[in-house]
Amino acid sequence: xxxxxxxxxVDHDSAVPPYRQLAAILRDRxxxxxxxPGAALPSAKTLRxxxxxxxxxxRKAVALLRDEGLVETIMGGxxxxxxx
Amino acid sequence: xxxxxxxxxVDHDSAVPPYRQLAAILRDRxxxxxxxPGAALPSAKTLRxxxxxxxxxxRKAVALLRDEGLVETIMGGxxxxxxx
DNA sequence: CCCTATTTGTTCGTATGTATT
DNA sequence: AAATACATACGAACAAATAGG
Numbered sequence: 001x002x003x004x005x006x007x008x009x010v011d012h013d014s015a016v017p018p019y020r021q022l023a024a025i026l027r028d029r030x031x032x033x034x035x036x037p038g039a040a041l042p043s044a045k046t047l048r049x050x051x052x053x054x055x056x057x058x059r060k061a062v063a064l065l066r067d068e069g070l071v072e073t074i075m076g077g078x079x080x081x082x083x084x
Numbered sequence: 085x086x087x088x089x090x091x092x093x094v095d096h097d098s099a100v101p102p103y104r105q106l107a108a109i110l111r112d113r114x115x116x117x118x119x120x121p122g123a124a125l126p127s128a129k130t131l132r133x134x135x136x137x138x139x140x141x142x143r144k145a146v147a148l149l150r151d152e153g154l155v156e157t158i159m160g161g162x163x164x165x166x167x168x
Numbered sequence: 169c170c171c172t173a174t175t176t177g178t179t180c181g182t183a184t185g186t187a188t189t
Numbered sequence: 190a191a192a193t194a195c196a197t198a199c200g201a202a203c204a205a206a207t208a209g210g
Contacts, residue, residue, distance in 0.1 A: 044176070141178085143195075
């Protein structure tokens with residue numbers, strides 16, 4: 001019974017663009033409760049470091065989640081997981 | 085009875101970001117029937133030249149209209165005024 | 169209240185990939 | 190095959206809002 005290992009990185013050689021991959025990763029993290037509703041997502045700068053993408057790419061990923069209503073952003077404050 | 089002259093350019097010193105100004109300009113143009121429904125908007129490159137903004141900024145303006153359902157974009161083809 | 173660091177918003181320029189014409 | 194057009198990425202820069210001491 002070997003557990004399935006899921007790679008949690010961004011693959012720049014994939015057909016799926018990095019910003020969509022990162023959005024998917026963040027969606028999964030939120031679905032698993034980390035970060036929890038009301039809690040902040042990592043900053044764009046942190047996402048850049050953690051996933052090896054440009055800061056602008058990280059922002060684009062978060063913007064996608066914002067458009068989906070999954071997160072709410074406060075300018076200068078951060079992006080937070082929506083509660084409802 | 086002097087007609088009101090409306091400036092149709094992007095002001096980089098305005099509080100309103102250029103991409104929003106350009107989106108408003110294009111909205112007005114579409115509302116006035118130019119371009120007409122089904123017709124193509126100027127390309128991002130043309131918008132760059134006509135309004136003095138970066139191509140990426142022009143794309144962001146068009147993306148806004150796309151999100152509003154005002155235009156439809158065909159990759160490699162162009163952006164067209166929605167018909168309904 | 170002030171100063172500083174952090175964080176998001178936006179722009180620009182450049183480069184590459186992919187689809188259309 | 191070539192030119193045009195959209196999609197995406199990266200890096201650098203500055204503004205504006207926020208957070209913390």
